[in-house]
Amino acid sequence: MPLSKRQFFASLLVLAVCLVVANAFVAFLTRHSLPRRFLSGIANTPGAPIVALGNSLLVVGFDVPEFNSLMDFSGPGRQAINLAMGSTNPVEHLLFLRYAFSHNVRPKLVIYGFLDSQLTDPVVLSNSEIIGNHDVLYYLDPEYARRFYHLSPRDSAEFEVVRRAAMLADRSAVWAKVEIVRRRLAAHGMPPVEENRFGRVKDFSLLEPQQGEYAPRVDAAAGAPLTPAVQEILRQASAARARVVFVEMPMPSRHRRLFYENPSWIRYRAHLRALAAAGGADYINASGWIADDSLFSDHIHLNAAGSVVFTRMLAEAIRREKLMSGAGRSVSTSSMEEAP
Amino acid sequence: MTRLHWLQHALEYLGGAQDAPPPGFPFALSNWFFWGLWWAGLTLLVYIFSGQSSKFIYIDF
Numbered sequence: 001m002p003l004s005k006r007q008f009f010a011s012l013l014v015l016a017v018c019l020v021v022a023n024a025f026v027a028f029l030t031r032h033s034l035p036r037r038f039l040s041g042i043a044n045t046p047g048a049p050i051v052a053l054g055n056s057l058l059v060v061g062f063d064v065p066e067f068n069s070l071m072d073f074s075g076p077g078r079q080a081i082n083l084a085m086g087s088t089n090p091v092e093h094l095l096f097l098r099y100a101f102s103h104n105v106r107p108k109l110v111i112y113g114f115l116d117s118q119l120t121d122p123v124v125l126s127n128s129e130i131i132g133n134h135d136v137l138y139y140l141d142p143e144y145a146r147r148f149y150h151l152s153p154r155d156s157a158e159f160e161v162v163r164r165a166a167m168l169a170d171r172s173a174v175w176a177k178v179e180i181v182r183r184r185l186a187a188h189g190m191p192p193v194e195e196n197r198f199g200r201v202k203d204f205s206l207l208e209p210q211q212g213e214y215a216p217r218v219d220a221a222a223g224a225p226l227t228p229a230v231q232e233i234l235r236q237a238s239a240a241r242a243r244v245v246f247v248e249m250p251m252p253s254r255h256r257r258l259f260y261e262n263p264s265w266i267r268y269r270a271h272l273r274a275l276a277a278a279g280g281a282d283y284i285n286a287s288g289w290i291a292d293d294s295l296f297s298d299h300i301h302l303n304a305a306g307s308v309v310f311t312r313m314l315a316e317a318i319r320r321e322k323l324m325s326g327a328g329r330s331v332s333t334s335s336m337e338e339a340p
Numbered sequence: 341m342t343r344l345h346w347l348q349h350a351l352e353y354l355g356g357a358q359d360a361p362p363p364g365f366p367f368a369l370s371n372w373f374f375w376g377l378w379w380a381g382l383t384l385l386v387y388i389f390s391g392q393s394s395k396f397i398y399i400d401f
Binding site: 002003007008010011012013014015017018019022131167171172174175176178179182 | 370372376379380387388392
């Protein structure tokens with residue numbers, strides 16, 4: 001016997017109640033997700049003379065204890081902190097820096113490590129791409145952040161719905177668990193796949209540009225301004241009397257040979273240096289600092305030993321160029337463009 | 341009838357592929373509460389597995 005109209009709506013009500021319960025359950029499960037723990041950590045930081053900003057290259061590449069030791073930083077509020085987070089773009093970097101500023105973190109120096117043309121690439125997203133750590137865009141100053149990236153009108157409307165439901169905003173936290181189970185099942189009886197802390201090593205080759213499209217893309221970027229989020233990072237850092245140094249992160253020889261030794265990249269680097277100088281920032285070309293490819297864990301990330309080497313060289317460069325003094329003064333020098 | 345066959349029969353009945361429920365099927369089609377739970381279960385299944393189409397590189401963020 002089919003449902004009457006009244007019974008049909010009653011069953012829809014049961015469905016709605018189940019979804020509300022599921023939404024509350026997902027909100028509960030994700031209350032300590034990595035971005036939320038990260039923000040909580042920033043809020044509880046007593047202060048820092050130096051903050052590092054960027055994506056996973058800095059997460060694994062910047063060894064904070066080693067850096068603090070080398071810089072003789074010790075005691076509450078007197079140690080560097082790492083605000084970098086994996087799989088993030090300049091908009092999220094701006095949000096983290098802004099959050100730190102609003103919680104009385106008053107650094108003298110902001111180390112901003114970047115990958116390829118990230119500093120000038122416009123941030124264009126679709127709602128389906130706002131997953132993983134990007135989901136901070138849903139709950140950390142979402143209206144403010146929307147000024148710095150583009151969504152289509154359809155995605156904008158979807159965004160407004162999604163950000164109001166934990167079940168949708170934090171959907172990738174659930175998907176990640178399913179993906180881990182799926183990968184375990186798929187690996188059954190198969191040869192082992194090389195992995196690092198972020199996932200399968202071979203996946204990171206996807207983050208590298210295709211060779212055919214690389215030169216035109218970089219040539220186009222060589223005339224582009226800094227992406228608005230990066231401009232805002234410079235503006236807010238200047239207002240907070242913090243100096244910004246852009247760091248072209250170390251890359252393995254393959255990446256340098258294919259991309260950074262290309263004439264297009266050399267032109268682009270000169271353009272970036274000019275943009276940095278115009279914005280009162282400094283520029284360190286660290287891409288060739290780590291010549292030994294065994295110090296990388298995949299196509300782009302340093303391993304633990306590599307991060308110690310990079311951190312030591314970075315601390316040395318900061319000391320040598322006196323980047324901790326004279327906030328906002330541009331001192332891009334040729335010595336900072338080469339490996340020390 | 342094995343447990344697996346019973347489950348297959350029950351799912352086919354719920355999906356409309358079978359006209360009669362398997363022996364001992366505990367719900368009548370007129371049970372609106374059951375249908376609410378059933379749709380919620382299907383919705384949650386779709387929700388949980390809909391991440392498969394994403395380019396999902398980072399697992400341990």
